[in-house]
Amino acid sequence: MIYLDTLTPLPIIEDYLRSKSWLLASERILSVEKPGEGNMNVVLRIKTDQRSFVLKQSRPYVQKYREIEAPLDRIEVEYRFYQSVRDRNPANPFPKIFGYEPNDFILLMEDLGQCEDMVSCYDTRTLSPGLQTQLLHTLNEIHLKTPPPDFLENMALRQLNHQHIFVLPFMEKNGFELDKVQPGLETLARPYKKDLALKKVVDSLGEKYLSKGNTLLHGDFYPGSWMFKEETVYIIDPEFSFLGFSEFDLGVMAAHLVMITMDTGYLEHVFYGYEGKADKKLTAQITGVEIMRRLIGLAQLPMCRSLDEKRLLLQNAKQLILS
Known part of the structure; x- marks a missing residue:
């Protein structure tokens, strides 16, 4: 399992995303930042030269309280939830899912922007x-x-x-x-x-x-x-x-x-x-x-x-x- 966070070198993140076909052929990562204070998981906003998206990864603990153990498969629950509630309505109030990697407990989703x-x-x-x-x-x-x-x-x-x-x-x-x-x-x-x-x-x-x-x-x-x-x-x-x-x-x-x-x-x-x-x-x-x-x-x-x-x-x- 690979761990990604704001301290991970950009080339490593870029190589990982490319290995999952989550980046366009000519796309390059410009920056990685925390979009907010997450309690449960690692959450990254990844900005490329063409767009931005959010990467979310669960760890075997609560991100805010690392002494508290938490199940890794919670990210799968989140993925299944989004799959269950999404429909073709353009006004759907949930972020779009771009990718899911169960082996690394990573979910890639739409960046809702300046929400x-x-x-x-x-x-x-x-x-x-x-x-x-x-x-x-x-x-x-x-x-x-x-x-x-x-x-x-x-x-x-x-x-x-x-x-x-x-x-x-x-x-x-x-x-x-x-x-x-x-x-x-x-x-x-x-x-x-x-x-x-x-x-x-x-x-x-x-x-x-x-x-x-x-x-x-x-x-x-x-x-x-x-x-x-x-x-x-x-x-x-x-x-x-x-x-x-x-x-x-x-x-x-x-x-x-x-x-x-x-x-x-x-x-x-x-x-x-x-x-x-x-x-x-x-x-x-x-x-x-x-x-x-x-x-x-x-x-x-x-x-x-x-x-x-x-x-x-x-x-x-x-x-x-x-x-």
Whole structure:
């Protein structure tokens, strides 16, 4: 397996791409750069004298937290997802796939150009109604797709995600130093880690997450996976995809809109704006879990909220989980 990154000499990258017939005969690489801060994988923007594209490679660990092991085949899950959702509609909100090399766990895809992800919404505390509508429509379109019968279970990555969503944030001794995130956060989190009734419901939701469903999910439908350019939405990073229950994607989306706006009314907006079928209680419970794990778990967001605001979010999240 070859490892490619920004430190790899350009001739080596060029030779590799040419060996896969991914470069045109006369094409030359001009530069390689990181298009953004990836969490899970190595992501490179490769600029040639004729175009630019994105190369994505999985490693046996989480790129941002290298001490955490992660399955290499997550890149295959991403490839299979894109194959499942793409159609001939020119307005398709997913990047085009130019190549896939399973032996090196490399995916070559369209460079969406000067798109921005939506993490800035945590600072602006708003997301336009038009973008919200597009996101809900796209989510419904994903859930309507029929994946191939051999679509991967993605169980190893789901088990890792399960730990960070449903288990570790609710453990009293989990190694997370929350006061380094924000002084006072550990004290704020402690009652929820001791709440047995809360943890019992969260455990049952975690079991459902690990069970097999029949709906194609994105698996990580939050602002870091939402891109936009000129009020048009694009969706990336589906490596957490699996066949599950629609309420998981819906609840995650609702949770982030609630954290962006500090308004729990967005749960209603997401639920009733969704075109498919979903259970409201289950959606609300997933919303609550996602809010909690983003506030008191390892996967912190680039979001500035006061302790009082986080206290309110945690209180609301508990009510949603126990609803």
